[in-house]
Amino acid sequence: MTEGSAEARYEAIxxxxxxxxxxxxxxVPLHAPLFDGNxxxxxxxxxxxxxxxxxxxxxxxxxxxLAAATGARFAVATCTGTAALHAALxxxxxxxxxxxxxxxxxxxxxxxxxxxxxAVPHFADVESYSxxxxxxxxxxxxxxxxxxxxxxxxxxxxxxRVAAIVPVHCFGRxxxxxxxxxxxxxxxxxVIEDAAEALGSTFRQRHAGTFGRCGVLxxxxxxxxxxxxxxxxxxxxxxxxxxxxxxxxxxRLPHAWRIEHDRVAYNYRMPNLNAALATAQLERLPAFLxxxxxxxxxxxxxxxxxxxxxxxxxxxxxVCNHWLxxxxxxxxxxAEPLLAALHARGILARPAWTPxxxxxxxxxxxxxxxxxxxxxxxxxxxLPSGANL
Ligand SMILES: *Cc1c(COP(=O)(O)O)cnc(C)c1O
Numbered sequence: 001m002t003e004g005s006a007e008a009r010y011e012a013i014x015x016x017x018x019x020x021x022x023x024x025x026x027x028v029p030l031h032a033p034l035f036d037g038n039x040x041x042x043x044x045x046x047x048x049x050x051x052x053x054x055x056x057x058x059x060x061x062x063x064x065x066l067a068a069a070t071g072a073r074f075a076v077a078t079c080t081g082t083a084a085l086h087a088a089l090x091x092x093x094x095x096x097x098x099x100x101x102x103x104x105x106x107x108x109x110x111x112x113x114x115x116x117x118x119a120v121p122h123f124a125d126v127e128s129y130s131x132x133x134x135x136x137x138x139x140x141x142x143x144x145x146x147x148x149x150x151x152x153x154x155x156x157x158x159x160x161r162v163a164a165i166v167p168v169h170c171f172g173r174x175x176x177x178x179x180x181x182x183x184x185x186x187x188x189x190x191v192i193e194d195a196a197e198a199l200g201s202t203f204r205q206r207h208a209g210t211f212g213r214c215g216v217l218x219x220x221x222x223x224x225x226x227x228x229x230x231x232x233x234x235x236x237x238x239x240x241x242x243x244x245x246x247x248x249x250x251x252r253l254p255h256a257w258r259i260e261h262d263r264v265a266y267n268y269r270m271p272n273l274n275a276a277l278a279t280a281q282l283e284r285l286p287a288f289l290x291x292x293x294x295x296x297x298x299x300x301x302x303x304x305x306x307x308x309x310x311x312x313x314x315x316x317x318x319v320c321n322h323w324l325x326x327x328x329x330x331x332x333x334x335a336e337p338l339l340a341a342l343h344a345r346g347i348l349a350r351p352a353w354t355p356x357x358x359x360x361x362x363x364x365x366x367x368x369x370x371x372x373x374x375x376x377x378x379x380x381x382x383l384p385s386g387a388n389l
Contacts, residue, residue, distance in 0.1 A: 026346030056272025081218025132175020172323035
């Protein structure tokens with residue numbers, strides 16, 4: 001392929017994306033929050049009443065409405081998604097010296113939360129279409145490297161217990177969650193879904209984060225619904241929900257005046273101010289999902305028939321929230337010039353995350369061969385996807 005034709009190829013991709021965003025003021029951020037509902041009114045209510053911190057009516061209301069929106073029996077709101085993941089892992093018994101299966105293609109928070117437990121992330125490869133953990137590869141990897149010792153599944157090479165599986169629903173796309181839960185059940189490993197990016201995504205009409213032992217959401221500023229900063233643990237298990245509330249507060253024993261605590265806890269609860277913002281945002285979720293679905297349709301139409309790039313499209317039995325519309329390039333060499341050309345036009349697209357095993361703090365962690373992750377990391381580009389577009 002000549003230099004000129006490569007240039008013509010990514011110019012055509014840039015033009016197609018530019019045309020979709022023709023009406024958007026530049027620069028076009030990757031995912032700007034949209035506050036067109038009751039956000040100011042609810043936040044002002046907190047200020048006016050003095051209920052700004054972790055006690056307050058909006059926290060409970062947000063948890064109730066989040067449970068209703070996701071179909072989970074319980075939602076426990078936290079101060080970040082990372083905190084929710086950390087607490088969820090601790091509550092499944094993950095501790096120092098354990099290994100936890102994490103996809104190598106994810107945002108760093110997934111691996112960080114494992115490290116916060118004193119455990120070690122063990123990186124597994126993903127599928128090229130869903131971008132989630134590959135169940136067949138994971139099963140054969142675990143059968144190859146691990147053995148049962150008593151109740152534990154132990155990595156023969158490291159001698160460490162494999163303690164949990166954390167699938168990630170990347171970009172809002174559903175990981176093959178039923179197959180992953182089956183592997184967890186067969187091997188006796190709890191599945192904790194990192195559904196941080198997947199509020200509004202479903203598989204067979206069941207919401208992301210409700211398949212495993214528990215699931216985790218994030219309400220960071222660039223997520224589909226924001227609390228400013230925030231997260232949540234979803235579960236159907238009443239005892240687990242109560243334990244999550246206890247661990248994410250100060251583990252205080254209920255009493256009118258006596259101040260007594262029964263374990264080391266984390267003070268990870270979501271403040272009322274953030275819950276107020278999030279409650280207003282959640283009311284707008286159906287409208288956000290509709291706007292993002294329409295934008296995905298426009299990207300799909302514009303990119304159809306364009307050489308060299310493919311929009312990651314619909315999945316069987318799944319509904320995607322289109323958190324980040326993402327294209328895959330046929331030629332990874334197009335990625336850098338394409339990103340430069342998009343940024344030159346004020347379109348703030350971005351590549352996939354640097355895979356976890358390429359980061360200095362996780363370079364020595366155990367892992368399977370990560371061929372698909374490596375290929376995807378070089379060829380995925382996420383496009384501006386805010387609900388305001
Ligand atoms: C955003 C995100 C989180 C949590 O992030 P916080 O910023 O701590 O809320 C976790 N995992 C993934 C995959 C994410 O995208």
